[in-house]
Amino acid sequence: MSSWLFSEDAFIKESPSRKQKVPVTAELCQRESIHAFLISLGSKLKLDGRTILAATIYINRYYMRLPITSSKYFVASAALAISCKLHENYRQPGKIALHAANLKNPPGHAVIDEQSEGFWKWRDQLLYREELILKTLNFDLNLDLPYDVRDRIVEAQEENNEDEVVIDSDTFKAAITLLEILSSLPLYVAYDCYTALGMALVIVSWEKKEPLPLSWLEKRLGVTGEMCYECYCYVLRLIKYAKSDANLMSNKMVAKRIPNVPKEVWGLPETESKNNSSAPTSQTNPEPVAKPVEPAPLNS
Numbered sequence: 001m002s003s004w005l006f007s008e009d010a011f012i013k014e015s016p017s018r019k020q021k022v023p024v025t026a027e028l029c030q031r032e033s034i035h036a037f038l039i040s041l042g043s044k045l046k047l048d049g050r051t052i053l054a055a056t057i058y059i060n061r062y063y064m065r066l067p068i069t070s071s072k073y074f075v076a077s078a079a080l081a082i083s084c085k086l087h088e089n090y091r092q093p094g095k096i097a098l099h100a101a102n103l104k105n106p107p108g109h110a111v112i113d114e115q116s117e118g119f120w121k122w123r124d125q126l127l128y129r130e131e132l133i134l135k136t137l138n139f140d141l142n143l144d145l146p147y148d149v150r151d152r153i154v155e156a157q158e159e160n161n162e163d164e165v166v167i168d169s170d171t172f173k174a175a176i177t178l179l180e181i182l183s184s185l186p187l188y189v190a191y192d193c194y195t196a197l198g199m200a201l202v203i204v205s206w207e208k209k210e211p212l213p214l215s216w217l218e219k220r221l222g223v224t225g226e227m228c229y230e231c232y233c234y235v236l237r238l239i240k241y242a243k244s245d246a247n248l249m250s251n252k253m254v255a256k257r258i259p260n261v262p263k264e265v266w267g268l269p270e271t272e273s274k275n276n277s278s279a280p281t282s283q284t285n286p287e288p289v290a291k292p293v294e295p296a297p298l299n300s
Contacts, residue, residue: 016063034073037103045096054087057188146175191231199229206259
């Protein structure tokens with residue numbers, strides 16, 4: 001197992017932010033805000049989904065080592081800079097800093113340019129946070145991304161015409177889009193991309209009324225229906241937290257997008273599920289969490 005995969009409760013109950021008395025509902029809000037900033041910055045820089053998702057995973061890992069603080073947007077910018085270098089989308093640090101500074105520039109303020117003090121602050125912080133991320137992640141930047149897995153499967157399907165099940169490009173596209181939406185949640189903290197992609201393909205195939213044979217998951221992804229179901233339950237669990245506090249609601253787009261998929265679709269009997277309990281439902285309340293407390297300022 002990857003050293004960067006944690007148990008679900010490692011995030012929900014024991015993350016570094018939790019140790020700073022930040023409840024899971026507040027952290028989900030913070031992570032969604034970071035993700036929204038990352039998407040906006042990636043759009044300004046004309047980056048592809050692969051580069052943005054990789055940066056998102058680096059951020060998820062980073063914040064399983066350190067609590068989220070007011071430096072979070074500097075960290076996001078630095079993570080994107082690292083991802084750009086590794087995914088053949090290099091952007092100059094100054095260009096990233098300039099777009100980031102203007103994205104966070106308060107309304108009504110003058111546009112920041114390369115002569116502005118705000119620009120140099122962002123550039124310096126980006127370079128500093130980039131080094132800090134690399135050290136925190138132990139320079140372990142290799143990732144399996146769903147895009148790469150999809151490409152390998154498509155190639156294998158084209159080479160082997162005897163496959164009984166062939167996933168078409170539209171289904172893959174819808175599954176990848178679903179994973180991009182879900183990346184506002186700390187999904188990849190607890191599950192690898194193979195399980196996440198399997199979950200997304202099961203959901204999309206079910207929505208198309210073309211159920212995916214679970215044997216295909218094992219053959220092409222090396223995962224089982226039960227593993228994908230556990231990933232699905234984790235997503236539902238996070239959504240429950242995101243909706244549990246009216247003052248800290250987040251991830252509304254995710255909640256709207258995820259359907260209630262019957263357990264038998266995942267190859268599980270209707271009366272059986274993970275931990276011998278039913279899958280989370282809209283009537284299931286998450287575990288009690290502490291009231292929000294502002295974390296103490298940290299340099300990281």
